[in-house]
Amino acid sequence: MDQLARDWTALELEPxxxxxxxxxxxxxxxxxxxxxxxxxxxxxxxxxxxxxxxxCAIAAYFAFVNRIADGLGVQLESRFHRLPDAT
Structure with missing residues (x-):
């Protein structure tokens, strides 16, 4: 899962x-x-x-929610910090 979040392009994936x-x-x-x-x-x-x-709907929804959270300065709870930044 960590590799998927860091760089999914480097993984062997099904087409x-x-x-x-x-x-x-x-x-x-x-x-x-x-x-x-x-x-x-x-x-x-x-x-x-x-x-x-x-x-499309799922990807767009998550992008929307993340932009709202970023725009409002929402901070993640500490239990979510174990995932690397995917950007």
Whole structure:
């Protein structure tokens, strides 16, 4: 899990998992760059419309909540500090 949070690109992953992580990363870090080609890659990895929708909604939701927490200066409880910063 630590390696996944630090650098998922260095892990041996199934193509479908790699495609989902790449999409979630792109949507989180560069949302304006997400386009039809990204959806085509997800479909070619084996995801259907429902799975793509769910992936988009979950990644966008977590990005939204994190931005609100950052904007309000919310601090993590100490029990969550064991995970490395993924940025």
């Amino acid at each position: 479908i998992d790699r495609a989902m992580l790449a999409y979630a990363h792109q949507l989180t870090v560069h949302p304006g760059r997400v386009g039809d080609a990204d959806v085509v890659l997800l479909r070619s990895a084996g995801l259907g419309d429902r799975a793509i929708h769910d992936l």
